[in-house]
Amino acid sequence: MPSNLPQSANGFPPTIDEGRPASAPARWNEVRSQEHLVSGTVSFLLHLLAVLLLGFVFSISLEDEDAPRDLVMVIEEVETELTESGDSLLPTIQGGSPVEEEPQGVPVTIAMPTATPVAWQDAENRTAIDQATTRTAILSDQITLPTGAATGGGVEGRSGGLKGQLLANRGGTPESEEAVARGLRWLAAHQEQNGRLRFDHTQGPCRGHCRHPGSEACSTASTALAILPFLGAGQTHQVGEHREVVEKGLLFLAKQMHLESRGGDFRTPAGNLYGQGIATLALCEAYAMSGDEELRKFAQAGIDFIVAAQHEAGGWRYEPGEPGDTTVTGWQLMALKSARLAGLQVPQSAIYRAAHFLDSVAVKEGNWRGVLYGYQTRNPRQATTAIALYSRMLTGWHRSRSKLAQGVGYLADLEPSADDMYFNYYATMVLHHFDGPQWPAWNEKMRERLIAEQATEGHEAGSWYYPHEHSEVGGRLYNTCMALMTLEVYYRYMPLYGGAPTMALGGPPSAP
Numbered sequence: 001m002p003s004n005l006p007q008s009a010n011g012f013p014p015t016i017d018e019g020r021p022a023s024a025p026a027r028w029n030e031v032r033s034q035e036h037l038v039s040g041t042v043s044f045l046l047h048l049l050a051v052l053l054l055g056f057v058f059s060i061s062l063e064d065e066d067a068p069r070d071l072v073m074v075i076e077e078v079e080t081e082l083t084e085s086g087d088s089l090l091p092t093i094q095g096g097s098p099v100e101e102e103p104q105g106v107p108v109t110i111a112m113p114t115a116t117p118v119a120w121q122d123a124e125n126r127t128a129i130d131q132a133t134t135r136t137a138i139l140s141d142q143i144t145l146p147t148g149a150a151t152g153g154g155v156e157g158r159s160g161g162l163k164g165q166l167l168a169n170r171g172g173t174p175e176s177e178e179a180v181a182r183g184l185r186w187l188a189a190h191q192e193q194n195g196r197l198r199f200d201h202t203q204g205p206c207r208g209h210c211r212h213p214g215s216e217a218c219s220t221a222s223t224a225l226a227i228l229p230f231l232g233a234g235q236t237h238q239v240g241e242h243r244e245v246v247e248k249g250l251l252f253l254a255k256q257m258h259l260e261s262r263g264g265d266f267r268t269p270a271g272n273l274y275g276q277g278i279a280t281l282a283l284c285e286a287y288a289m290s291g292d293e294e295l296r297k298f299a300q301a302g303i304d305f306i307v308a309a310q311h312e313a314g315g316w317r318y319e320p321g322e323p324g325d326t327t328v329t330g331w332q333l334m335a336l337k338s339a340r341l342a343g344l345q346v347p348q349s350a351i352y353r354a355a356h357f358l359d360s361v362a363v364k365e366g367n368w369r370g371v372l373y374g375y376q377t378r379n380p381r382q383a384t385t386a387i388a389l390y391s392r393m394l395t396g397w398h399r400s401r402s403k404l405a406q407g408v409g410y411l412a413d414l415e416p417s418a419d420d421m422y423f424n425y426y427a428t429m430v431l432h433h434f435d436g437p438q439w440p441a442w443n444e445k446m447r448e449r450l451i452a453e454q455a456t457e458g459h460e461a462g463s464w465y466y467p468h469e470h471s472e473v474g475g476r477l478y479n480t481c482m483a484l485m486t487l488e489v490y491y492r493y494m495p496l497y498g499g500a501p502t503m504a505l506g507g508p509p510s511a512p
C-alpha cells in the first residue's frame with residue numbers, strides 16, 4: 001500500500017520520555033543561524049529585563065557581527081510582575097498552567113525587519129517547485145515511489161522565491177496576497193496579551209467593535225486555528241512582521257498542554273480533540289518551519305496523545321477512544337502528516353487505521369461507492385466528502401486513483417459554497433493538490449469571491465463572516481482563519497503530487 005507517511009524518523013533524535021519533565025532548562029530558541037540567535041536573545045532578554053526593571057522605559061541595542069543592525073526594545077508599561085525565571089519562555093514539559101494566572105504580558109515595540117518580500121516568479125518555470133518537491137520526497141523516504149504518489153505536502157514553499165513561484169504557478173495574485181496581509185493584521189489586532197485568541201472575540205481587545213462572535217469556549221482550538229494562517233504565510237516566532245503574535249500564540253498553546261502517560265493533552269479547559277488536533281498541527285508546523293528543538297517536545301507530545309486517543313476502528317471524535325467522525329479525524333490526520341514531514345515519530349499503524357475509518361464512512365454502493373463520505377455514517381454530505389478526500393490524499397492515495405478523480409469532479413461541479421467556509425477550505429485543498437483541469441476555474445471563483453467579500457470598514461476590516469451553522473460556533477474568527485488558509489493554498493503546503501505529469505481526465509472513472 002503506497003503511503004506518503006513513511007515510518008522512519010529521518011535521523012531526528014528520539015522523542016521525549018513520557019511522563020517525565022524535560023531534564024534541562026527549556027530554551028525557547030535553540031537555533032542554528034546567527035540571525036535566529038539574535039532574535040532568541042532578544043526574546044530572552046525581554047522577559048528577563050521585564051522582571052528586573054519594572055516600570056522603567058529604556059532601550060538597548062544588539063549587534064550582529066555578520067549583519068550589524070539595531071534592535072530597539074522599548075518596554076512601555078508593566079502591568080504585573082512576571083513570574084518566569086528567565087530560564088525559558090516556555091513552561092516545562094509538564095505544561096498545563098492555568099491561563100488566568102499568567103501575566104498579561106508586556107506591551108513591547110521591537111523594530112525588526114519584516115519577512116522576506118515575496119519574489120514573484122515566472123509561472124512557466126516550475127524548476128524550483130519540482131526540485132523542492134523532490135527534496136520533500138527524499139526527506140520522507142518516498143523517492144522510490146512511482147510518479148503520482150503523494151510525496152509533497154511540506155512547508156518549504158511558505159517564504160522566499162519558492163513562495164513567489166508557487167503563487168504565480170498555482171494561481172495566486174498580488175490582490176490575494178494583499179487580502180492575506182489584511183486578514184493577518186485583523187487577527188493580530190484580536191490577540192490578547194497572554195497570546196490567546198477567542199472565537200468570542202468580543203472578550204479580547206476588540207471589546208465588541210466587530211460583530212459575529214462565536215459561541216465555542218475552547219480557546220486552545222481558537223488560538224491554534226488563528227496561528228495557522230500566520231504559519232501558512234511563512235511567519236514564525238522567529239521571522240516575520242507578526243513574529244510576536246506567533247510567539248505569544250505558541251506560548252499560550254504550550255501552557256495549555258498537560259503531559260500525562262498518553263502524551264500531551266490539549267483538551268483542557270473546555271476542549272476536546274478538535275483543539276488537540278489543531279494545536280498539535282500548529283506546533284508541528286512551527287517546529288518544521290523553525291527547527292526549534294523546544295517546540296519539538298510539545299509537538300511530539302501532542303502527536304503521542306493523538307495516537308493514543310485513536311478509536312480502535314481508526315477514527316477520532318471529541319474524547320479519546322470515542323468512535324470517530326470525519327471532521328475531527330481530518331484535523332488529527334493533518335497533524336500526523338505534518339509531524340511525519342517534520343521528522344517526528346508517528347506510527348504507520350495510526351495512518352492505516354485512519355484509512356479504515358474513512359472506509360467505514362464511505363458510500364458503499366452505486367456509482368459513488370468510495371467517492372462520497374458521511375460524518376459518522378455512510379450518509380454522504382458535501383463537506384465531509386471534501387474532508388475525506390483530502391484525508392485520502394494524506395493517507396497515501398495515489399493521484400491516479402479513479403475514485404479521487406471522480407471525487408474531484410464531484411466537488412468541482414458543486415462549485416464554491418456561498419457560505420460554508422469549512423467546505424470551501426477542504427474542497428479548495430483537494431482541487432489544488434489534485435491540480436486537474438478543474439482547478440483554474442475553481443480557483444478564480446473562490447479567490448475572487450474571498451477578495452471581494454473581505455470586510456473593508458471599521459474594526460472588522462480584513463476579516464470575513466458568512467452566516468452558516470458553523471459560524472454560530474466559530475464566529476468571525478473561524479471564518480477569517482478558514483478564508484485566509486484558503487487564500488494561502490498556493491504555497492501553504494508543497495504540492496502533494498508535485499512533479500507528476502498532468503493526467504487526462506476525460507473518461508468516466510473506472511471501477512476500483
Ligand SMILES: [Zn+2]
Pocket residue numbers: 190201206207208209210459460
Ligand atoms: Zn474587532
